[in-house]
Amino acid sequence: MLAPERSEQTLKYLELLSEKFPNQQSVFTEIINLQAILNLPKGTEHFMSDLHGEYEAFLHILNNCSGVIREHVDEDFGDTLTDREKADLCTLIYYPREKIALVRRARQDSPSWYKRMLDQLITVARRLSSRYTRSKVRKAIPHDFAYIIDELLHTHPDENNYRVRYHERIIDSILETDSTEDFIYSLAELIKVLAVDHIHLVGDIFDRGGGAAKILDRLLRCVHQRTDIQWGNHDLLWMGAAAGQPACIVTVLRNNLRYNNYEILENDYGISLRELVSFAERTYKAGDSITPLVKAINVMLFKLEGQIIARHPEFDMEDRLLLDKIDLDAGTVTIDGTSYPLITTDFPTLDLDHPYELSEGERRIMDKLVYEFTHTDHLRSHIDYLYRHGSMYLVRNGNLLFHGCIPMNADGTFASMNCEGTWRAGRDYMDFCDAIARRAWRDHDQEALDWMWYLWVGYKSPASGRIVKTFERSYIADEATWEEPMDPYFEVTKEIPACDAILREFGLAPGTGHIVNGHTPVKTIKGESPIRADGRLLVIDGGFCQAYHPKTGIAGYTLIASSRGMRLKAHEAFKSVDEALTRNADIQSETTRFDVPKRRLMVSDTDTGEDIRNQINDLRQLLEAYRSGIIPEHESA
Known part of the structure; x- marks a missing residue:
């Protein structure tokens, strides 16, 4: 029976639930279905960070599922296919349209080739679909061929081979009706969707590389793949710019000019720089090591930052006020009592x-x-996506995901921050940062907009965590002034106690949970490891950005969490789509396995499993309400 103290509220909920499950039979059916789902293998999760606009590399990793597709092809076909044949099949899955066009130009597109490829694709798709419910697979199948693909995936030999002959006749009909290419496209897309159940992007889609807009366009089209984003400082910068924060806007311009990425501003988002360029050329001198355009942007930035710092003494950034420390006659700037020569006056x-x-x-x-950044529809659609799918942090399946850091003191305790008059630390501070970022987009009030700039650049920002020396790097030749002190988080989390404190703060169990972040490139070339504090901390910024390849020695990481445990893939640099097509050139990856479970993990072991158990409990209460007559049964719709 329903507990008296909560029967009224529970009864209202059960009455709403009865609209979906109107009688005992429908409740039985759903409980059986949910119990079965609990015993399926856990879906595969992929974690990536710091894409920094490297669209082609990101697209290839989406297409090859960080090497998982090749692993499945190897398992499915073993020695029955040569290495070249398996590589051809993988490339067809990655780039079906381009590969078919290449085969056609080589005059190798015979009916036997198409039939062979269809059979191989169906074999791979069938293996992957076995990990999911038939309902979930049907939702992932491209609509145009949903019925046919569903039939082919569930065709198995019977006593008289009727189903096998039925399968073969479907394949023959596909070939006869000239729908083979579209069918291959659909199967290739389905394989990629089934290979990875969930994608986590742990921050910094924007800046450095020029393809951030293309990455977000691609994510917007991934309607069948679950994706979440933990905002990085570069993402928050663009979010602040799109909300109309002037210092964020100027910083976006500066970052993209620094990496020569005019195209994302002008071509992708339609933001014109003509008036700014004209102003700079009229106002500033040419011939210095700094161009007139960069000079104009720098000065506007430092003025706007100074205004924010004056409005927010709680940011504790008075040491960044350096324009008033300039002596133009002497050609110097005074920092902490020392005068340094300026490279321009x-x-x-x-x-x-x-x-x-x-x-x-x-x-x-x-x-x-400000008008242009706040009125470009393309940028607004991308920022809307970041807000809908993103957050400052995420706790999922025993893992804590965030981009940068949890601000800490040198003794491993959580550092406090004055947040609109209330001191906050740890998870409470992260929740505040999430809320203030959403308020900036919703309300556009100056307080929230100023916080967007602080989240980009502040020492106690969980997305930044360092003192950024933009002025010194721009105007002082002495590189000793360029050093940027980091939050103690980055040092103390090399040891177990600080990581355990963070895991407990977010409700995770030390020794079983993991912290996953990016932000600081792992210099594997110098012997640094991404796995720290006995596996509690996983730093997965391996340098997707080409500018970081010489520093890291690799070209990005993918962390994979599947039913068989966790592994980290260190990727080599991606050459080009043309190389992938003509030479089957794949991204080569080195795999490190760790945290291997004693038994295979099932849906019941995940957060989804906990949700399902709660649903089953609710359904059992509804069943009891039907049996006791509290709620009348109805015929199914």
């Missing part, structure tokens, strides 16, 4: 009496840029 818009006020020309430029 070209500061025509700097009023030393009011150093952090924009000039009239700068205000005009900023008004135009």
Whole structure:
């Protein structure tokens, strides 16, 4: 019976549930279905971070599922196919349209080739589909061939081989009706969807490489693949810019000009730089090591940052106020009592009496840029996606995911931050950061917008965690001034106690849970390991960005969590799609296995399993309500 103290509330809920399950038979059926799902293998999760606009490499890893496709092909065909034949099949799965076009140009597109490829694709798809419910597989099948593919995936030999002959006749009909190519496209897409159940992107889609917009366009099209994002500092920067924060906007311009990524601003998002370029050329001198355009952006940035710092003493960033420390006559800037020579004294818009006020020309430029960033539909759709699928952190299946750090003190305790008058630390601080970021997009109030800039660059920002020396790196030749102190998190989490404290803070069990973050490239070339504190911390920034390949020695990591445990794949650099097509060139990956379970993990071992058990409990209460007559049964719709 229902507990008296909560019967009224529970009864209302059960009455709503009865609309979906109107009688005992429908409840029985759903309980049986859910119990069966609990005993399926856990879905495969892939974790990646710091993509930084490297679209082609990201697309190839999506297509080859971080090497998982090749593993399945090897298992399915063993020695029955040669290495070349298996590589051809993999390339067909990765790039079906391009591969078929290549085969056609080589005049190898015979009916026997198409039939052989269809049979091989169905074999791979059938193996992968066995890990899911038939209902889930049906939802993932491209609509145009849903019935036919469903039949082929569930065709098995019988006593008289009727089903096998039925299968063969379907294949023959596909070939006869000239629908083979579209069918191959659909099977290839289904295989990629089934190979990876969930994708976690642990921050920094934007900046450095020029393909961030293409990455987000691709993610928007991944309707059958579950994806979540933990915001990185570069993502938060763009989110702040799209919400209209001027310092974030200027920083976005500076970052993309630094990496020569004009195309994402002008071609992808339609943001014109013509007026800014014209202003810079009229105002600043050419011939220095810094171009007029970069000079203009730098000065506007430092002025806007100074205004934020003045409004927010709680950010504790007064040491970043350096424009008023410039002596133009001496050509120096004074930092902590030491004078350093400037590499240029070209500061025509700097009023030393009011150093952090924009000039009239700068205000005009900023008004135009704010309007453009807040009124481009393409950018808005991408930022909407980041908000809908993203968060500051995620706790899932025993793993804690965030991009940068949990601000800490040197003794391993959580550092506190003044958040609109309330001191917060640990999970409470992370929750505040998540809420303030959403408020900036929803309400556009100055307080929240200023926090977006702090989340990008602040020492106690969980997405940044360092003192950023943009001014010194721009204007001082002495590299000793460039050093950027890091939050103690990055040092103390090399040891077990700090990691255990973080896991407990987020409700995870030390010794079984994992912290997964990116942000700081792992220099494997210098012997650094991504697996730290006895496996409690996994740092998966391996340097997707080409600029970091010489520093890291690899070209990115993928962390894979499957029913058979966890493994880390270190990727070599991706050459090109053309190389993949003509030479079957794949991204080669080195695999490190760890945290291997004693038994295979099932859905019952996951967060989804806990949700299903709660659903079963609710259904049992509904069943009891039907049996006791509290809720009347109805005929199924």
